[in-house]
Amino acid sequence: MRRERAKTPRRGVFLGMMGARARNEIVATSKTVTTEHTRRDFLYIATASVGAVGAAAVAWPLISSMNPDASVLALSSTEVDLTPVAVGQIITVKWQGKPVFISHRTKKEIQEAQDVKLSELPDPQPDSARVKKGKDEWLVVIGICTHLGCVPLGHEGEYHGWFCPCHGSQYDTSGRIRKGPAPLNLALPPYEFTSDKTIKIG
Numbered sequence: 001m002r003r004e005r006a007k008t009p010r011r012g013v014f015l016g017m018m019g020a021r022a023r024n025e026i027v028a029t030s031k032t033v034t035t036e037h038t039r040r041d042f043l044y045i046a047t048a049s050v051g052a053v054g055a056a057a058v059a060w061p062l063i064s065s066m067n068p069d070a071s072v073l074a075l076s077s078t079e080v081d082l083t084p085v086a087v088g089q090i091i092t093v094k095w096q097g098k099p100v101f102i103s104h105r106t107k108k109e110i111q112e113a114q115d116v117k118l119s120e121l122p123d124p125q126p127d128s129a130r131v132k133k134g135k136d137e138w139l140v141v142i143g144i145c146t147h148l149g150c151v152p153l154g155h156e157g158e159y160h161g162w163f164c165p166c167h168g169s170q171y172d173t174s175g176r177i178r179k180g181p182a183p184l185n186l187a188l189p190p191y192e193f194t195s196d197k198t199i200k201i202g
Contacts, residue, residue, distance in 0.1 A: 077202035079194070082138070090154040092143060095201045099143035099151055100189055101162070102199075105173060109160065110136050113174035120178075123185045127174045130188060140199065141175040142189050147182035162186070 078095045080102065085091055090103045105113075113127040131139055143162075145152050150166040157163030158179065159172035169180030176185040191201040 077200055079198060079200050082197045082199065087137070093201070095189060098189075100201060101139075101141050101143040101154065101175075101186075103139040103141075103154070103173070105137050105139055109173040112160070113172060113176075116172065116174075116176075122177050123183065125174075125176060125185055130174050130176070130185075132193060135193060138199075139173070139175060140189060140191050140201070141186040143186070145169055145182055146177065146184040146186065147180070152186075 076096065078093060078100075080093050082102070082104070085102065085104045087104050088106045088109075090101055092099050092101055094100070103109075110127075116127070118124040118126065127136075130141075143151050145164040145166065147164065147167055147169050150164050152162035152164040152169070152171060154162055157170035159170055161173045161175060161178075162171040163169075164171075164180065164182065167181050169182035170178050171182075171186055172178050174185075175188075177183070189201050191199050194200050
């Protein structure tokens, strides 16, 4: 009797089995890599979120401190009774922490301010644009020199308006710059007459 040889798996079948195992390993590895990436992405997002919340928590007190406090908000407008202000007198009131000059001008001061030629002014502006219509006797300006922010002195200087002792800027009776390094006229605050002898600034 002829003994039959034991059949061995064909090379193609063996390779096919190897290929199937490799494919299974690749799929398993791919799942592991995907899981690791997903976990890592989650950690990145979570870390970034915590960082953003932390930054906001740190920044909020700073932002809050920059807002005006209650006392400043209360002074957002100021009412002034003009009754006690004599002709020729200049008073100073505070509005939002700034000095505001209120000048009760004489007829001479009004005339001098109106007679100035605009061509002579560094910052040309007629007197009529700096007072309320029909209220020429009242001039209301922010009392801060437009050069470096000093507070000028009233009824001083060559033009009988204001003189800044810091660097010699001189303003006329309309608060317009006439001489010195200041580039602009004294600023005008927003204001209105609420009655014949009362103004509201702001």
